[in-house]
Amino acid sequence: MEFVQNYNPLDNIWLSAFVAFLPIALFFLCLVVFKLKGYVAGFLTMFLATLIALFVYHMPFDKVFSSLAYGFLYGLWPIAWIIIAAIFLYKLSVKSGYFDILRDSIIAITPDQRIQVVLIGFCFGAFLEGAIGFGGPVAITAALLVGLGLRPLYAAGLCMIANTAPVAFGAVGIPIIAMAKLVNVPAIDISAMTGLMLPPLSVFIPFFLVFLMNGFKGVRETWPVLLVAGLSFAIVQHYTATYLGPELPDIASAIVSIVATTIFLKFWQPKNIFKFDSQKEEIKTQKNHSTSEVILAWSPFVILIGMIVIWTMPSFKGLFASDGILNFSTLKFNFDSLASIYQTQPVVAENKAVKSLFELPLINTVGTSIFLTALISMLLLKVKPSEAISTFGETLNEMKFAILTIGLVLAFAYIANYSGISASLALALAHTGNAFAFFSPMVGWIGVFLTGSDTSANLLFGTLQQVTARQLDIPEILFLAANTVGGVVGKMISPQSIAVACAAVGLVGRESELFRFTVKYSVGFIILVGLMTAFIAFVIPEVIPVVTH
Known part of the structure; x- marks a missing residue:
């Protein structure tokens, strides 16, 4: 039985959008007002979305059930697997004792914890986002910052905010590449427009991080x-996005920013060194370590970079293609009932079936590359196999509620997308006429909130942005880029991201605290991005790059 999505089931787009918004409103209330645990908020949100899909959007029960199952499984693999592997790697470093040496080596660059957050959360996090994406950067950097003495909530919140600048070009440019294929616009054109909109945010983020930690005094x-x-990152981001395309901006910008900042710190340090209270006494006992000890302490993360490079190489990915020798390692099964769910205009150019094939790549996934790094690190750091097994079991035990939360959140995301709930919200905003120039980034923001992924938000709403831009006679690459940029500031309040960050720093069950920390900043950022998009559209349209096709 076919199910063609109906984006206006109540014959009034604003009323339909209001009903579609109810699960999101419930999620906000669960975390902000009622302060419920993440998995409880996720379950209630998923349950309400299921009722709306069944009785308002008239989605058949078998398709509702399959959508929930598909989303829950995707939450387990690859998302939860990435986080489990990242936390396992971090814990091995701590158990071996070498993390203390790594921490001391960072302090040797700068003992100021405000700058440490910028180096790790912003610079190193951007490199990881550019290479792997999928929540791994926040998990790894937040765990590192907790090890350096930051309070868990602070570490998670700051890393989520720091992660905004690189998300658009995450996972080697996949968000923009995927959108470009969908809407048949050259990826470098969308990349160039995004590379024009993001640099101001990239310059601002390091200042904002320090402001959150230490106010205007810290910024001064x-x-x-x-x-x-910030400036070294933004310049390289703009250049690479404009002239080289979407694959390299994060990786190149992060490397240049790390090198430039480290060299600068050789010649300049702040007069007043800032440390959190918990670290003031501990830092006094800092030891000097040999070069070999420092190299060994950093080896897990150096190896991780190498593994990520291998995992992202086309030649390596080719091993898992349909004719590749390792194709057997990707398990595939089809949700038959999903194959007859169709998206329709104006969300897509012509009726299109949603994805029904579930792929479970045992090797060709970032989580496996991190897990293999952990096994190699176990040998290098001389962690006993019995202790490593115990540590892995400890990781799984600590993560059990986080895994459940991620699964429930992804189940909600898929029922919202496959029923048409998500599209109703976006279409209502598209009915605002020229004001849509302001609301265009908000569509991406909602998309990332619902899916946890800028790539998914771009695939979900790319065609809608294109069609609306043409109706308003505004260059389509502006709205396509706005969808991406709006999505990056939605990442910090995405339920999936919240669950990942809490799992990384041991705050499982306290997702409401992290959500309340980030939501006000996310709302502020999306308003600014909306104003920027409208300003470009109606005041300085000449800065929009000319489409090359």
Whole structure:
């Protein structure tokens, strides 16, 4: 039995959008007002979305059930697997004792914890986002910052905010590449427009991180190094996005920013060194370590970079293609009832079936590359196999509620997408006429909130942005880029991201605290991005790059 999505089931787009918004409103209330645990909020949100899909959107029960199952499984693999492997790697470093050496080596670059957050959360996090994406960057950097003495909530919240600048070009440019294929626009054109909109945010983020930690006083004391970190990142981001395409901006920008900031710190340090209270006494006992000890302490993360490079190489990915020798390692099964769910105009150009094939890549997934890094690190750091097994079991035990939360959140995302709930919200905003120039990024923001992924949000709403731009006679690459940029500031409140970050720092069950920390900043950012998009559209349209096709 076919199910063709109906985006206006109540024959009034605003009323339909209001009903579609109810699960999101419930999620906000669960976390902000009632302060429920993440998995409880996720279950209630999923349950309400299921009722709306069944009785408002008239989605057949078998398709509702399959959508929930598909989303829950996707939450387990690859999302939860990435986080489990990342936390396992971090815990092995701690158990071996070498994390203390790694921490001391970072302090040797700068003992100021405001700058450490910029180096790790912003610079190193951007590199990881560019290479792997999928929540791994926040998990790894937040765990590192907790090890350096930051309070868990602070570490998670700051890393989620720091992760905004690189998300658009995450996982080697996949969000933009996927959208470009969908809407048949050259990827470099969308990349160039995104590379024009993001740099101001990239310069601002290091300053904002320090402001959150230490107010204007902290910004005044550290502004030279913050300018070096942010400006070097933004310049390279703009250049690579404009002239080279979407694959390299994050990786290149992060490397240049790390090198420039580290060199600058050789010649300049803030007069007043900032440390959190918990670290003030501990830092006094800092030891000097040999070069070999420092190299060994950093080896897990150096190996991780190498593994990520291998995993993203086309030649390696080719091994898992349909004719590749390792194709057997990807398990595939089809949700037959999903194959007859069709998206329709204006969300897609012509009726199109949703994805029904579930792929479970045992090797060709980022989580496996991190897990193999952990096994190699176990040998290098001389962690006993029995202790490593115990540590892995400990990781799974600590993660059990986080895994459940991620699964429930992804189940909600898929029922919202496959029923048409998500599209109803976007279409209502598209009915605002020229005001849509302001609301265009909000569509991407909602998309990332619902799916946890800028790629998914771009695939979900790319065609809608294109069609609306043509109706308003505005260059389509502006709205396509706005969808991407709006999505990056929605990442910090995505239920999936919240669950991942809490799992990384041991705050499982306290997702409401992290959500309340980030939501006000996310709302502020999306308003600014909306104003920027409208300003470009109606005041300075000449800066929009000319489409090359």
